[in-house]
Amino acid sequence: MANDTRVIAIDAMGGDLAPAAVCDSLSLLTDLKCHFLVFGDQKRLQDFRFDSRLSYEIRHTEIVVSPDMGVSELRSARKSSIGLALSAVQSGEAHAVVSSGNTGVYLALAKIMLKTIDGIDRPALATKIPGREGSTFCLDLGANAECTVKNLVDFAILGEALAHAALGKDDIKVALLNVGTEEMKGNVLVKETAKILKRILPNYYGFVEGNDICKGNVDVIVTDGFTGNVALKAIEGTAKFIVEEVKSAVKNSAVAIMGALMAKPALSKLKSRFDPRLHNGAIFAGLNGLVVKSHGNSDAIGFANAVRFTYDLLNSNMLERIRENALKSQQHYQQFYGEMMP
Amino acid sequence: MANDTRVIAIDAMGGDLAPAAVCDSLSLLTDLKCHFLVFGDQKRLQDFRFDSRLSYEIRHTEIVVSPDMGVSELRSARKSSIGLALSAVQSGEAHAVVSSGNTGVYLALAKIMLKTIDGIDRPALATKIPGREGSTFCLDLGANAECTVKNLVDFAILGEALAHAALGKDDIKVALLNVGTEEMKGNVLVKETAKILKRILPNYYGFVEGNDICKGNVDVIVTDGFTGNVALKAIEGTAKFIVEEVKSAVKNSAVAIMGALMAKPALSKLKSRFDPRLHNGAIFAGLNGLVVKSHGNSDAIGFANAVRFTYDLLNSNMLERIRENALKSQQHYQQFYGEMMP
Numbered sequence: 001m002a003n004d005t006r007v008i009a010i011d012a013m014g015g016d017l018a019p020a021a022v023c024d025s026l027s028l029l030t031d032l033k034c035h036f037l038v039f040g041d042q043k044r045l046q047d048f049r050f051d052s053r054l055s056y057e058i059r060h061t062e063i064v065v066s067p068d069m070g071v072s073e074l075r076s077a078r079k080s081s082i083g084l085a086l087s088a089v090q091s092g093e094a095h096a097v098v099s100s101g102n103t104g105v106y107l108a109l110a111k112i113m114l115k116t117i118d119g120i121d122r123p124a125l126a127t128k129i130p131g132r133e134g135s136t137f138c139l140d141l142g143a144n145a146e147c148t149v150k151n152l153v154d155f156a157i158l159g160e161a162l163a164h165a166a167l168g169k170d171d172i173k174v175a176l177l178n179v180g181t182e183e184m185k186g187n188v189l190v191k192e193t194a195k196i197l198k199r200i201l202p203n204y205y206g207f208v209e210g211n212d213i214c215k216g217n218v219d220v221i222v223t224d225g226f227t228g229n230v231a232l233k234a235i236e237g238t239a240k241f242i243v244e245e246v247k248s249a250v251k252n253s254a255v256a257i258m259g260a261l262m263a264k265p266a267l268s269k270l271k272s273r274f275d276p277r278l279h280n281g282a283i284f285a286g287l288n289g290l291v292v293k294s295h296g297n298s299d300a301i302g303f304a305n306a307v308r309f310t311y312d313l314l315n316s317n318m319l320e321r322i323r324e325n326a327l328k329s330q331q332h333y334q335q336f337y338g339e340m341m342p
Numbered sequence: 343m344a345n346d347t348r349v350i351a352i353d354a355m356g357g358d359l360a361p362a363a364v365c366d367s368l369s370l371l372t373d374l375k376c377h378f379l380v381f382g383d384q385k386r387l388q389d390f391r392f393d394s395r396l397s398y399e400i401r402h403t404e405i406v407v408s409p410d411m412g413v414s415e416l417r418s419a420r421k422s423s424i425g426l427a428l429s430a431v432q433s434g435e436a437h438a439v440v441s442s443g444n445t446g447v448y449l450a451l452a453k454i455m456l457k458t459i460d461g462i463d464r465p466a467l468a469t470k471i472p473g474r475e476g477s478t479f480c481l482d483l484g485a486n487a488e489c490t491v492k493n494l495v496d497f498a499i500l501g502e503a504l505a506h507a508a509l510g511k512d513d514i515k516v517a518l519l520n521v522g523t524e525e526m527k528g529n530v531l532v533k534e535t536a537k538i539l540k541r542i543l544p545n546y547y548g549f550v551e552g553n554d555i556c557k558g559n560v561d562v563i564v565t566d567g568f569t570g571n572v573a574l575k576a577i578e579g580t581a582k583f584i585v586e587e588v589k590s591a592v593k594n595s596a597v598a599i600m601g602a603l604m605a606k607p608a609l610s611k612l613k614s615r616f617d618p619r620l621h622n623g624a625i626f627a628g629l630n631g632l633v634v635k636s637h638g639n640s641d642a643i644g645f646a647n648a649v650r651f652t653y654d655l656l657n658s659n660m661l662e663r664i665r666e667n668a669l670k671s672q673q674h675y676q677q678f679y680g681e682m683m684p
Contacts, residue, residue, distance in 0.1 A: 132583055142521050145529040179484050179571040187487040187568050210575025214583040226529050227569050229521040231576045233552025238580040241474055241556040249612040256608035262601025263592055270591040 005035050005055070006314045008307060009085035009094035012040030013064045014101020016297045022100070023048035024300035025307065030054055032311050037088050039081040040064075059084060065101050067296070071108045078113075082106050086113045089289035096290035096310045098281075100298045107143060107284055107293070114287040117319070119326030121148075123286035124155045124225070125293070126162055128279055129235070131216025137163045138213065138221045139285065142229035152176070152193040152222055153333060156201060157325045158285040159220035165316035166309075167219060171203050177223035177231070178207035189224065200332045239274075277302035281309040286322070290314060347377050347397070348656045350649060351427035351436035354382030355406045356443020358639045364442070365390035366642035367649065372396055374653050379430050381423040382406075401426060407443050409638070413450045424448050428455045431631040438632035438652045440623075442640045449485060449626055449635070456629040459661070461668030463490075465628035466497045466567070467635070468504055470621055471577070473558025479505045480555065480563045481627065484571035494518070494535040494564055495675060498543060499667045500627040501562035507658030508651075509561060513545050519565035519573070520549035531566065542674045581616075619644035623651040628664070632656060 010026070012019045019040055026036060027050065036056040038045065045058055063080040077083050082101050088094035090113045099106050107125070116123055126139035139155050139162075140147070147155075156174050163172045176194055178186040183194070185207065197204045205218050210231060213221060223231070250256040272278070276295065280302040284291040290313055294306035352368070354361045361382055368378060369392065378398040380387065387400055405422040419425050424443050430436035432455045441448050449467070458465055468481035481497050481504075482489070489497075498516050505514045518536055520528040525536070527549065539546045547560050552573060555563060565573070592598045614620070618637065622644040626633040632655055636648035 132586070145521055145527070177572060179487055179568055185487070210572040210577075211579030211582070213576055214579045223572075226521055227572050230519060230552040230565075230569050231572050234555055234573045234576045235552075235580045237553030237556045238577045239584060240553070242581060242584050244474070245612055246609065249608045250605055253605075253608040256605040259601040259604025259606075263595075263598040263605065264601075266591045266595040266598035267588065270587055 005033055006096070006311060007035045007037060007088075007094040008310060008314075009037045009039065009088040009097040010307070011081045011085045011097070011099035011101055012038050012045060013081040014099040014106070015294065015303070016067075016100075017299055018100060019044055019048070021298055021300045021303050023050065025303035026054055026056065027051040028300065028304040029307055029311075032308070034311055037085070037094055039085045039088075041081075059088075065105050067102055069102055069105055071104050074105065074108055074112070077105050077109055083109055083113075086110055086291075089291070090114055095314050096292065098292045098294055098303070098307050098310050100294040100296055100303060100306075103293060103296070106291075110284055110287055110291045114289045114291065116286050117288055117322055117326055119330045120154045120158065120286040120322070122151050122154065123284055124151075124158055125282055126159060126285050127232075127282040128166070129213055129232070130274060130279060131214045134216040134219075135279075136213060136216050136218055136221055137166070138223070138228060138232065140223065140225035140228050141232050141282065142225045143284070144225035145229075146226070147189065147224035149189060149192045149196065150333060152189065152224065153196050153200070153329060154286065154326065155222045156193075156197055156204075156220070157329050158322060159222055160201065161318050161321040161325060162283060162285055162313075163219040164321060165313050165318035168316075172220060173203050173205040173218040174201050174220040174222060175205040175208040175212070175218040177213075177221050177227060178209065180209065181207045193222075196333060196336055199336065200329050278305055281306035283313070288319075290319070347375055348438070348653060349377045349379060349430075349436040350652060350656075351379045351381065351430040351439040352649070353423045353427045353439070353441035353443055354380050354387060355423040356441040356448070357636065357645070358442075359641055360442060361386055362390070363640055363642045363645050365392065367645035368396055368398065369393040370642065370646040371649055371653075374650070376653055379427070379436055381427045381430075383423075401430075407447050409444055411444055411447055413446050416447065416450055416454070419447050419451055425451055425455075428452055428633075431633070432456055437656050438634065440634045440636055440645070440649050440652050442636040442638055442645060442648075445635060445638070448633075452626055452629055452631075452633045456631045456633065458628050459630055459664055459668055461672045462496045462500065462628040462664070464493050464496065465626055466493075466500055467624055468501060468627050469574075469624040470508070471555055471574070472616060472621060473556045476558040476561075477621075478555060478558050478560055478563055479508070480565070480570060480574065482565065482567035482570050483574050483624065484567045485626070486567035487571075488568070489531065489566035491531060491534045491538065492675060494531065494566065495538050495542070495671060496628065496668065497564045498535075498539055498546075498562070499671050500664060501564055502543065503660050503663040503667060504625060504627055504655075505561040506663060507655050507660035510658075514562060515545050515547045515560040516543050516562040516564060517547040517550040517554070517560040519555075519563050519569060520551065522551065523549045535564075538675060538678055541678065542671050620647055623648035625655070630661075632661070
């Protein structure tokens with residue numbers, strides 16, 4: 001293996017369509033300069049043909065984390081395909097890990113095994129949401145139901161580095177989610193966080209509101225995990241609801257069905273733009289290692305896109321950028337709260 | 343005026359299209375057994391013809407609250423059309439008030455002048471959100487960026503009474519917005535609130551998530567004003583974004599335009615179902631008096647619907663139900679926290 005080859009640990013057993021979706025996905029990734037460590041049940045994996053151009057090895061485990069396993073059963077999960085894949089990152093053998101498996105167990109194990117980067121108190125779940133003018137990375141989407149000012153400041157650092165790596169540009173606009181854009185609006189948490197972000201982020205944008213998430217006019221939107229989770233699910237629920245209502249309205253009229261068929265080629269372009277498989281891959285940011293969560297019902301195309309996204313991030317200096325900025329931010333933070341003391 | 347005639351105070355000068363939209367709206371309401379106190383600038387109101395079947399009187403004031411007036415200027419706002427309309431409710435002359443004006447000033451004045459109902463600590467902004475199986479009343483949508491357990495318990499009482507009055511049924515399902523439906527999910531605020539709601543609401547539904555808002559499978563969703571505001575705006579933003587994207591996708595193809603025209607009659611039924619004018623009217627619930635906020639850019643149809651909604655609520659026992667339940671809830675609340683003390 002060449003020295004610059006990236007090593008990605010793959011949990012072959014996680015998700016509704018595993019192991020088929022995961023195994024099939026790898027054949028779509030032969031163009032990556034990448035070695036795959038594939039964790040799963042040897043007996044079930046041998047049924048699949050891997051492309052001969054692929055650099056990979058299978059690491060056997062019979063233990064699989066079930067979708068309904070609670071975080072109280074973490075001990076047994078360590079020997080599972082998710083746990084061993086994370087171990088490979090922990091030991092330095094792999095640079096990143098991708099799984100479609102049980103989110104709670106995956107994130108809890110990742111946090112315990114990889115630990116947060118120095119200067120970052122809590123990791124956050126981030127994903128890219130497509131919008132009118134572009135995509136926006138939003139975090140935290142539910143890893144932390146309760147957040148402090150320091151947590152939100154950390155999330156801003158994480159989001160900035162993530163967007164910088166993924167979008168390949170320097171002037172990353174980071175915004176804080178609030179109930180209004182004026183300085184006096186909001187709760188203590190966002191008002192205090194805003195004061196610090198103004199100092200530490202050269203491109204701090206200010207407050208944005210819920211309807212700005214789909215505008216895509218900023219690169220990063222930072223919020224606590226409670227609000228972020230509710231907002232993301234509200235967006236998904238609304239999109240699903242509208243599409244269903246339109247379909248059912250059209251279905252009741254023969255002329256409308258004909259019309260819809262005529263509009264279909266134009267709309268299918270739109271549909272493919274919003275295909276969740278193309279946007280697959282949430283990052284559990286802030287850990288010592290790149291941890292990517294693929295959607296639980298990902299098919300081969302979806303999983304392949306999550307791996308491709310992971311590979312692209314590995315080819316950036318994201319973790320180093322987080323390390324540097326987290327330390328700088330911590331100094332600012334201490335200085336700020338030091339100044340405010342009597 | 344008959345003894346059972348309802349009196350509604352109308353701010354004729356609030357909103358982008360005032361006073362025309364407000365004055366024109368009244369002619370759409372001649373079927374209501376209602377007397378209107380219309381507050382505004384006599385000189386500007388005399389240009390409009392009011393339907394002769396209408397029972398109304400104009401109360402003159404030249405003072406108008408501008409859209410950008412801050413809540414720091416409340417003193418001068420008291421003599422404005424909004425302030426005087428609220429005074430009429432405060433004095434008992436009117437039973438309810440409707441305005442499309444400056445939300446911040448309106449709500450702040452209403453809170454000061456009408457005060458909260460005994461047992462309710464803070465009022466909340468509530469509105470009806472259309473969904474798949476029905477509509478759901480959501481609150482708080484932004485009146486309180488910071489909430490306590492007691493506040494959320496109060497909002498549940500308010501939402502239950504509001505849905506009971508508006509939907510005319512007894513078994514009102516009240517849910518709490520959270521990041522998951524399991525009991526251990528969420529922050530301390532929702533977990534503690536859930537414990538109390540289980541005791542005081544016979545039809546307490548449990549936790550729902552962001553994607554449940556558009557399902558309409560519960561009657562009331564309770565949340566803090568920060569999360570509620572973000573979620574509502576996220577829903578509005580997503581709906582707007584999808585409609586715009588579909589329009590722009592169709593626009594680029596002649597065949598698709600033709601198809602869209604054919605589907606138009608079927609879709610326009612859907613459009614009218616979602617017409618925001620039909621759902622106009624947010625309630626500032628929990629005050630001694632019925633305070634309704636109409637959307638800032640309401641036209642005559644929108645404003646008329648907000649007044650009609652107000653009239654229907656007046657013909658229910660909503661305020662009495664809130665009073666009764668608030669007192670009962672407070673006893674439970676004290677008992678609960680009493681029991682928990684060592």
